Amino acid sequence: MSNKKKEKWVITSAWPYVNAIPHLGNLIGSVLSADVFARYLRLKGDDVVYVSGSDMHGTPVAVTAKREGRNPQSLAMENHKIIKNLFERWDISYDNYTQTHNPVHINFVRDFFLDVQKNGYIFEKEIKTLYCSNDELYLPDRFVEGICPYCGFEYARGDQCDKCQKLITPLELKEPRCAICDEEPEIQSTTHWYMNFPKLQDRLAQLIEQNDIIPTNARQVCLNSINEGLPERAITRDLEWGIPAPFEGADNKTIYVWFEAVLGYVSAVKEWAEKIIEQPEKFDYFWKDKDTKTVYFIGKDNIIFHLIVFPGILMAYNDDKSKKDKLVLPYNVSSTEFLMYEKEKFSKSRQVGIWINEALELAPLDYWRFNLVYNRPEKSDTSFLWSEFENNMNLLNDVIGNFVHRTLTFINRHYDGEIPQKLKLDDRDKDLISKLNTISDKVGESLDNFEMKKALRDIVDFAREGNIYLNDKAPWHIIKDDKNEAGHVFNLCAQFVYSLAILLGPFIPNTSQKILKLLNYHQSLNALGWDSINENVIEAGTKIKKAEPIFEKLDIKEIKEKLEKSRKQKQKEKQTKKKKEEEKMKTISFGDFKKLDLRIGKVQKVEEVENADKLYKLTVNDGEGTRFLVAGLAPYYKSDELLNKKILFLANLEPKKLRGELSEGMLLAAVDGDVVSILTPEKDISPGSKIE
């Protein structure tokens, strides 16, 4: 049983985007599933490195930073720290949870793509693209909106129309708008560096066809996409925030996030080897051994990027005869379907769902871990349901907690806390023991097949067997006549409790350690090992600790109320903060005031603006010449009332078009409800005079 060969694994979970706190669906989709698997492998004694990190780059971070007037790096780093801390609190056993803006990653990515270029897989191409001069940004597909050329839907995005589902490119959209500022973008030419996927097509098809470990559905998705013909894909972007593209002539371009984040799986192991354990040779040990198994835990929407794009660039990199050690190609992906929340899609804006920071305030961690794996969306979408959460909490309490508690309390009370002797086995005992001796293989087989949900359900069934055995034997009756015979039952039950603790280790490690401590084991789970489960693991006479309940029952109604209350509280805090910031914005420094170029002007001409009842277009002598000011004065002044008036205006305001008319400044007026009064100087003063 324990003669299995020690294997080498690189376990990874998808890189969370740093702009948002993950929700429960994100967590079970990759992070928690990978954690269970990595913990299981370590428990088996395999060599494991488990890595991931925050995806720091890309347009959304750049846009948020711009909107908030912040540096994208410090914004991303701040969010990264929050996410990293949350994963620690969720007991995710990463060997390295890093981020994509660290120097090891940046250098690795740059060197990597220079090698790929040297190997002949990268070419340049000039293309037309949309540029927003207002935001000073080349607009990525998703940041352009407009009218769908196929169905006329007015809010089609630059990559897809949500109404007719057709894939489109931004240049096909009619009347395109910048999704950030709503202005019309301009068409510009730009050069990008492309990855030649068509050249890799046959080898990728072969790679997938030959790998029979990849789940059938994932395989099919990939083969379909290959059969349709793989497109050339641009590796570069015209975006400041990202990893600078290393190619000659690619100044001001960065690597498209998708092409560098996947390489984080490699560089995170490099960083771990060099900086965390300080054994740089461990990088080659894991990544350059053809027998290393690399497994990617991802959501179903990420399959193509992990089974085509990622192995494609690895192949292109490896394609150098002089390179002896090649980076190992993917062994498998474990992709999940989606988790819904009470049968709805998770939505931040509508507050549908639970986020991983909230969950920890509501119930103990292991309830969440158990619940998420127990309903893991393995073969179809599943829903997080509060009713199910309640059922599962009862399972933990009634099936697992109770069995452990009954066993340990009885041993404490009647055997002075010492494991009693085992006697001769009867058929009922033998039946239990045969289950006990085979359970680690049974659960292990499911885990080996990435079926965590089935594995956990098998463990719960196993715990049920323990309860049935205890009830069948009813040692509380036996003890009246024969203390030794009752003790025999509890010897077997104690062995059973031990095996439950080991089996639960990958899923709910805290609980598992708690049970082992009660049994007086102080070694780590991994030191005990997956194969330690057997009928004689605890010797008779071993002293155990005083029993303590390992779970508690919570009131679901109270939990839900708490969630609602905390959300309201946060909403309130957010509003208060926003108000404070607005107040702060209102106070300006003397320096700010000095920036305002306020001047006197003389109105020379007043015209109405077509299709805008409230606006006048004023031609103003500003001392140096004339300029136009568009002002909403029509309801308050007749045009001849304004003519030849001297007015105050802000001269250095950015020119802006209002209803098609250019306004080159802002006329100042006092406003009190319906009374609007322009400001005029008291003395005769010449146009262009400064106001100080």
Ligand SMILES: [Zn+2]
């Ligand atoms: Zn459409």
Ligand SMILES: [Zn+2]
């Ligand atoms: Zn814009």
